[in-house]
Amino acid sequence: MAGSSPLGSPAAYDRVGLPEANGAVRFVTKSEFENLPVAERVRLLMGGKLQFFRGDRQLTAREALKGA
Amino acid sequence: MTATDLDAAANAIVQRATDRFRAHRDQILSSTDRLFMWLMLGQWVFAILIALVYSPYAWEGKVKTVHAHVYTAVFLGAALSSLPVALALLRPGWVVTRHVIAAAQMLWSALLIHLTGGRIETHFHVFGSLGFLVAYRDWPVLITATLVVAIDHLIRGWIWPESVYGITNPEWWRFLEHAFWVAFAIQFLIIVCIRSVRDMRMLAEKGAELEALSEGEWRRSSVLERVDPAPPRPAAV
Numbered sequence: 599m600a601g602s603s604p605l606g607s608p609a610a611y612d613r614v615g616l617p618e619a620n621g622a623v624r625f626v627t628k629s630e631f632e633n634l635p636v637a638e639r640v641r642l643l644m645g646g647k648l649q650f651f652r653g654d655r656q657l658t659a660r661e662a663l664k665g666a
Numbered sequence: 667m668t669a670t671d672l673d674a675a676a677n678a679i680v681q682r683a684t685d686r687f688r689a690h691r692d693q694i695l696s697s698t699d700r701l702f703m704w705l706m707l708g709q710w711v712f713a714i715l716i717a718l719v720y721s722p723y724a725w726e727g728k729v730k731t732v733h734a735h736v737y738t739a740v741f742l743g744a745a746l747s748s749l750p751v752a753l754a755l756l757r758p759g760w761v762v763t764r765h766v767i768a769a770a771q772m773l774w775s776a777l778l779i780h781l782t783g784g785r786i787e788t789h790f791h792v793f794g795s796l797g798f799l800v801a802y803r804d805w806p807v808l809i810t811a812t813l814v815v816a817i818d819h820l821i822r823g824w825i826w827p828e829s830v831y832g833i834t835n836p837e838w839w840r841f842l843e844h845a846f847w848v849a850f851a852i853q854f855l856i857i858v859c860i861r862s863v864r865d866m867r868m869l870a871e872k873g874a875e876l877e878a879l880s881e882g883e884w885r886r887s888s889v890l891e892r893v894d895p896a897p898p899r900p901a902a903v
Contacts, residue, residue: 636683636871640676643875644882659879663872 611662615649616642623649675881683874687867691803696758698801702767703754705798706747709774713739716781735781746773768807771795772814776822776830784832789844796851803866805859808852816845 614631615623631639642648643659650662717739722732750770753763775791782788792815799807819841822830831840 632868636874637676637680639871640679640874640878641672643878644672644676644679644885646882646886663875663879 611650611652611657613651615651617645617647675885676878679874679877679881682877683870686873687870690866690870691863692759695764695802695804699754699758699763699767701801702771702798703751706750706754706767706770706774709778710739710743710747713743713774713777713781716778720782738777739781742777746770746777764802764804764807765810768799768811769814771799772811772818775815776818780822780829784828784830786832792844792848793851796848796855800855800858803859803862805856808855808859812845812848812852815848816841819844 610628612628613625614628615625616631618624634642643663646659648659650657650659652662714736717733717735721735747770750763750767753760753766757763772792772795775789775795778791779785779788796808796811799811819830823836823841824838827836828834
């Protein structure tokens with residue numbers, strides 16, 4: 599099943615779009631995002647501006663984080 | 667939501683994640699201390715049984731006496747186990763407790779090797795113990811254990827080689843060979859410990875991410891409710 603793990607859990611993301619101060623979006627890989635300090639990840643998630651992707655498909659933040 | 671509010675809420679979430687990680691780690695360290703406490707007592711009983719089965723009596727001429735190994739197992743075994751057991755009971759989770767336990771566990775290997783006359787098979791106790799120590803997920807205890815076993819092999823191999831190798835004339839560098847295999851084992855075990863702690867931290871951070879997501883959603887929905895409030899209820903007649 600596309601977008602799902604063999605166990606049927608939601609798909610994990612592989613790319614994240616981070617909002618920049620100038621309004622642009624900077625894309626980072628999953629591991630680059632996970633290597634950000636936890637406080638920064640928490641602030642970004644609370645801000646609700648992150649964009650999660652698996653391949654070309656955009657996921658909701660909840661889908662992305664539960665499948666990660 | 668102002669930047670100050672966001673920072674305060676984010677800091678609180680990060681603090682809760684840090685607390686969860688520490689609590690999980692402390693729980694693992696304390697429960698492992700208690701596990702080793704039982705192992706220390708079990709090894710003591712086992713050592714006495716070994717001494718009773720292996721060499722219960724000695725002969726002084728025609729006089730049969732209890733072999734020194736039995737006394738060694740009873741008294742030296744009690745001495746080896748007493749401090750780790752006391753620390754596991756009184757100060758579980760303390761950094762000194764686990765290092766004392768690591769050292770005592772290696773000294774237990776030394777005692778069991780001595781009681782079995784330096785049998786090479788009893789040296790497996792060293793490697794089993796290193797594996798047990800990984801339960802702490804704290805790699806420095808493996809260094810303590812390695813130093814203790816290397817120093818024990820060096821000193822006993824020098825002054826009483828039968829006690830550790832079962833022969834009277836081992837090569838002077840024999841302890842280095844044993845130490846090499848211990849070092850070989852612990853380099854992998856150290857990686858396992860480091861990865862394990864990293865996974866624990868990631869688990870705590872994953873919880874923080876989900877909490878941040880929920881907190882952000884709740885705060886945004888609260889703002890919407892303030893912008894578009896529900897119509898007021900009609901006044902009761």
